[in-house]
Amino acid sequence: MSELVISGLHASVRGRPILKGVDLRIASGEVHAVMGPNGTGKSTLAHVIMGKPGYDVTGGTVTLDGTDLLALEPYERAAAGLFLGMQYPTEVPGVFLDDVLAEALASQGRTDLHAEVRREADRLGVDAQFLRRSLNVDFSGGEKKRSETLQLAVLRPKIAILDEPDSGLDVDALRVVSRRIEEATREFGLGVLVITHYRRFLEELHADHVHILANGVVKASGGPELAAELERTGYAAWVDPAPQSETPAADPFADPFA
Numbered sequence: 001m002s003e004l005v006i007s008g009l010h011a012s013v014r015g016r017p018i019l020k021g022v023d024l025r026i027a028s029g030e031v032h033a034v035m036g037p038n039g040t041g042k043s044t045l046a047h048v049i050m051g052k053p054g055y056d057v058t059g060g061t062v063t064l065d066g067t068d069l070l071a072l073e074p075y076e077r078a079a080a081g082l083f084l085g086m087q088y089p090t091e092v093p094g095v096f097l098d099d100v101l102a103e104a105l106a107s108q109g110r111t112d113l114h115a116e117v118r119r120e121a122d123r124l125g126v127d128a129q130f131l132r133r134s135l136n137v138d139f140s141g142g143e144k145k146r147s148e149t150l151q152l153a154v155l156r157p158k159i160a161i162l163d164e165p166d167s168g169l170d171v172d173a174l175r176v177v178s179r180r181i182e183e184a185t186r187e188f189g190l191g192v193l194v195i196t197h198y199r200r201f202l203e204e205l206h207a208d209h210v211h212i213l214a215n216g217v218v219k220a221s222g223g224p225e226l227a228a229e230l231e232r233t234g235y236a237a238w239v240d241p242a243p244q245s246e247t248p249a250a251d252p253f254a255d256p257f258a
Helices: 042-050 074-080 097-107 113-124 128-132 141-155 171-187 224-233
Strands: 003-013 016-027 031-035 056-064 082-085 092-096 159-163 191-195 209-214 217-222
Touching: 003 042, 003 191, 016 031, 016 042, 016 056, 016 191, 016 217, 031 042, 031 224, 042 056, 042 074, 042 082, 042 159, 042 191, 074 082, 082 141, 092 097, 097 113, 097 128, 097 141, 113 128, 113 141, 113 171, 141 171, 159 171, 171 191, 209 224, 217 224
Parallel strands: 031 191, 031 209, 082 159, 159 191
Antiparallel strands: 003 016, 003 056, 209 217
């Protein structure tokens, strides 16, 4: 059993505080959904956990099975069992998806590349030719998310941080991707921290816990019923109004629809 523990996490960008004391625990087999209005730190949380440059951690800890993730480089965090599914995956011309997976599996001492990749590709409805395309280059939104889900399923991380995996998906792709992630929680005990705006995604990827992140802190936590409440009422009750004399500065690293 694995556990990602985020305790009192503070982080800033160019001197501006974004995260102001986030506390979360994600265990094997659990799905935690983080919801909240735009610009309140959801994508920042994902990037800080994975170690994206440009963020200053000013307080708190992030551990995976007792290992201090904040002391590790991003590739070391991945090797420790962390996976980040990005809202906007990076295009890597000339690097093929099956080559990426081959190197990643080799680093784990695994040699079951072809059988494993083909099996997962079939489950996700991915054509074999897709594996020999440059990573994310000219992929549609659905193809990018299927590609990331394929990588997740093959690599079998302990914890997956998924930043709006429903972004750019049509109804059919949404169902395929969310169901495969849901199955992974049972098949190999994947723990999931998913950032989403939409309850519809959680109808397929069933959240055990829902958290509202606003103004850089977790304002409330509950079960799936909390997502239903948000759909009815919105976030107004959870957002601290900015002082009238202040205009909040934009986070230059934030995704525009986070």
